Amino acid sequence: IVLIFQSCTNHSEFDQNWKQIDNILDTIVEPSFNNVELNIIDFGAKADSTFDSNEAIQNAIDECSKNGGGKVIIPEGNYFSAGSIFLKSNVNLHLQNANINFSTNSQDYLPVVFTRWEGIELYNYSALIYAKDQENIAITGKGILNGNATNEKWWPWKGRTEYGFIDGMPSQLDSLSRPRLLRMNISQAPVEERIFGNGYYLRPNFFQTINCKNILIDGITFKDSPMWFLHPVLSENIIVRNVKVEGHGPNNDGLDPESCKNVLIENCEFNTGDDCIAIKSGRNADGRRINVPSENIIVRNCKMLDGHGGVVIGSEISGGCKNVFVENCEMDSPNLDRAIRIKTNTIRGGVVENIFVRNIKIGEVKEAVLRVNLLYEPKEIGERNFIPKVKNIYLSEIKSNKSERAFY
Known part of the structure; x- marks a missing residue:
């Protein structure tokens, strides 16, 4: 797992990555x-x-x-x-x-x-x-x-x-x-x-x-x-x-784009019994057979209340996920377990990469600001030879008033 927690003074590479948003928005046709x-x-x-x-x-x-x-x-x-x-x-x-x-x-x-x-x-x-x-x-x-x-x-x-x-x-x-x-x-x-x-x-x-x-x-x-x-x-x-x-x-779950490309989610409010937003790309053998990732997804100016996670990747992520941008969101509830969550396992496999998060205001989450779980559903039956890869996770300007952990 490659995680990058950006300092307040070294933003050059981080900001450069965020410039991809304009290219993504140009491709989304209303x-x-x-x-x-x-x-x-x-x-x-x-x-x-x-x-x-x-x-x-x-x-x-x-x-x-x-x-x-x-x-x-x-x-x-x-x-x-x-x-x-x-x-x-x-x-x-x-x-x-x-x-x-x-x-x-x-x-x-x-x-x-x-x-x-x-x-x-x-x-x-x-x-x-x-x-x-x-x-x-x-x-x-x-x-x-x-x-x-x-x-x-x-x-x-x-x-x-x-x-x-x-x-x-x-x-x-x-x-x-x-x-x-x-x-x-x-x-x-x-x-x-x-x-x-x-x-x-x-x-x-x-x-x-x-x-x-x-x-x-x-x-x-x-x-x-x-x-x-x-x-x-x-x-x-x-x-x-x-x-x-x-x-x-x-x-x-509130919104689950699965094997989707060029997605803009903005000015929305989620108050749910499971993940507020969960990005997916197929489960296990089906996900590998179809082999279509979710990519180029922008989440901005949203509010997350109750839920298992604010913005989540997985667990049905066998086709992979890349280029996710989350910014200017508010997450606040004693019943919101995590702000950002990645969940997968060795039956799922898949590559999760290039996840960028900035300017997130957290009042309260129950467990962690960022939760990465590579052993999700440990009792699931299946061949466990598909090692997931999680890399290039960038977080910047995350302000949290209350959570049990920062990263877990």
């Missing part, structure tokens, strides 16, 4: 849209929290995309969606002080779609908002997207009593559920045979893109996801700004 508006009310939606507006929302998106794109308006009110919303190319889903509550009936997120779950490819429930092979897509405006997960719905599938699990309930711990998926990853079973979904209790994420580019999320609040909140995969040119994420369920 999507633009035709000056056409379609209102979901015209497609049969109702601002009624008991009426299923899913079909109307989807029809508006499909129609807008088919005709060259534009803005799909969700006017002020409370809406209900019994199933996934599928984003399509050249469409901006725009909320005007609107709230969408999503169903907690797992059947509403079938049929299964191609996805990644904890860094492994499979077919499983669709994310609540999903896009695959699309470009120029956005969710903007003001409003709340609520997954409505609770200790009665979705979260008990984790298999832990603090999230509503009771002995005898089905969960992801069942031998044909998560353990089966892990075995399929070890054996590299064909992805087409990794069929899960109904009866396997692997929770969907809230928002997921697969192989998409030019993505914008701006101004939206996300609440109570079944699992991870925002999960772009194999996607590039991503902007997440002015977003608030609130959820204290199991694995409620």
Whole structure:
């Protein structure tokens, strides 16, 4: 591990590295849209929290995309969606002080779609908002997207009593559920045979893109996801700004770019049950097979409250990670375990390099300002011959009022 804690007077090399930000920002293309508006009310939606507006929302998106794109308006009110919303190319889903509550009936997120779950490819429930092979897509405006997960719905599938699990309930711990998926990853079973979904209790994420580019999320609040909140995969040119994420369920990561390139995260607030931001690139054999790192990621002017870590790399990091820039963030909560965290192991492998952190104000974190764990999940089954490499970690101007350790 190569760690560099920069002094207050020797900033030349450190500052030179930060100049890469301008090059990254120049490559991130914010999507633009035709000056056409379609209102979901015209497609049969109702601002009624008991009426299923899913079909109307989807029809508006499909129609807008088919005709060259534009803005799909969700006017002020409370809406209900019994199933996934599928984003399509050249469409901006725009909320005007609107709230969408999503169903907690797992059947509403079938049929299964191609996805990644904890860094492994499979077919499983669709994310609540999903896009695959699309470009120029956005969710903007003001409003709340609520997954409505609770200790009665979705979260008990984790298999832990603090999230509503009771002995005898089905969960992801069942031998044909998560353990089966892990075995399929070890054996590299064909992805087409990794069929899960109904009866396997692997929770969907809230928002997921697969192989998409030019993505914008701006101004939206996300609440109570079944699992991870925002999960772009194999996607590039991503902007997440002015977003608030609130959820204290199991694995409620805030934003997990996985095998993504050119990502800007700014002016966001995270208050989560797991990592606030966790950068990933695939788990174990799948991560090595796909072999796409996460790279060129900027996190700035964000606020992290509760969570396992403020900005985290891993643990599904087998494809590697490089060129991460974190600056001008505030992290403060007795329930925030670490500010900066790197987690991996000798099953994951991968190279983590060129991580730059500066101007971080920490009120309180529980464990450490920087935590590097190369023995994460020591009981995980798998071949332990893939030595991870962590190098060139730069920290400067980190001010912490309270933490058990500085570096651990």
